[in-house]
Amino acid sequence: MGRGGQALARVAVIVRAGAAPLWWFGLLAAGLGAVLPVSLTGRRIGLLAGAALFIVSAAVVFLAGRRRYTHFAKAASRAAKADFLQDRSVTVRTWRRAWRWWLLLGFLAAAGSSFALPGAGGLLMAGAGAGLWLKAGWLGRLERAGDALVWVRTDWVPKGAPVGKKVRGFRATGPGAGDAAPGGARRR
Template sequence: MSVRAGAAPLWWLGVVAAGVGVLVPGLTGRRIGVMAGGALFLIALAAVFAVRRGRYAASARAATRAARHDVLQDRRVTLANWRRAHRWWLAGAFLAAVCTSFVLPTAGGLLLAGAGAGLWAKAAWLGRLERDADALLWVPVDRAAKGLAGRPVGPYRRTGIAAGDAAPGGARRPARV
């Protein structure tokens, strides 16, 4: 699933922006900035994890078996496409997080990292749904640009747990020995 694609860039850009924020004293001081950033991290994690979970669950329940004509994309291609499409948003979010460090040190970076952690938690939740159903859930390539859940995407496609190169939740499948 593409949910996991944004988790790593948001997390690492947030951690780097928070690290830059520690170096800048800011208007409010480091202590207040770190405490506010910690609160923003937890709020962002909870909000990103909770948003649209009902839509994802409804699409997972309505999943149909993948047909022969369905094109299911490789995990690496999905990651590359998502990151290429969102690179300017990621750069803008990073720049905004670093700039907020001059007012409230580390807060913007921790907010960004919290959003990445929330996406990772949502991907883990989807992975549990996939393991319980003993199936991998896919968004067809022609509909992936419309989003990941909701009416434009329709129901997910379902394949066996061993299909493709992804483990449940969109993680990399371990190498077979």
């Protein structure tokens, strides 16, 4: 590796970074849709469709890319001493800055869709957030089973996709490294 190290971000933190904004914006959009007095389909049909979309989106987000995450985690190379481990707060802030306009656009689309199906778009968005939380928890169990935390180079994930096309592998550290617990939550 030579003299210079690379900046590494925790994979579970990147996954978990989108969970809270998607969840809260989705619930807010669903709540706005539920209080609308007039819609094309009616409140009951919209919320039932939203409940189904919540379950489907949570499952799809949770299951997407699991094979690639597992492969990279098992084949992770050891992080070098010169590598810089990025703080949890920096990783979360970077992800949210990169995606803020998409989150706002998604919220507006979910709130606007409430005129047709009240609450459905918001529950779809909240389901995606729940799926990300579940995936971060699954990654935490994967890290505990391997007794190592998995990291990815920050220059490979400019838009926050820890298993995107540019990613060629993960790095591993001991379970005490960094300021985030397995699964990406704050370390207590």
